[in-house]
Amino acid sequence: MVPSMWHRIAAVSGVAALGLGTYGAHVFKPQNPTYKEVWQTASLYHLVHTAALLAAPITKRPHIFGGLLTTGIVAFSGTCYTVALLEDRKYSTLAPFGGFAFIAAWASLLF
8 A cells, every 4th residue: 555545545534524524513413412522522533633644644654653543533433423323332342442543643653
């Protein structure tokens, strides 16, 4: 995989982030309003880390940085979207792994 492939992954993730964010802002009406906040958190982390993916090709190890960010987006934001949509926290088991992937991605820039 060439480093510039991360721009395409960021593009797909960005489209998804904006679509899901728009859905959450205008359509999503959970019975429990707490889940609206969970959706907003997922959307924020999804969009911020998608923007960071654009920098992957210029990092020393783009596949590590990009891979960890992508893993974080899927595991953290994906889990939060699922929890909010189903209004059930039992699906939250992957969220901490996604959070650790985000931390590891940013820490990987130190090395």
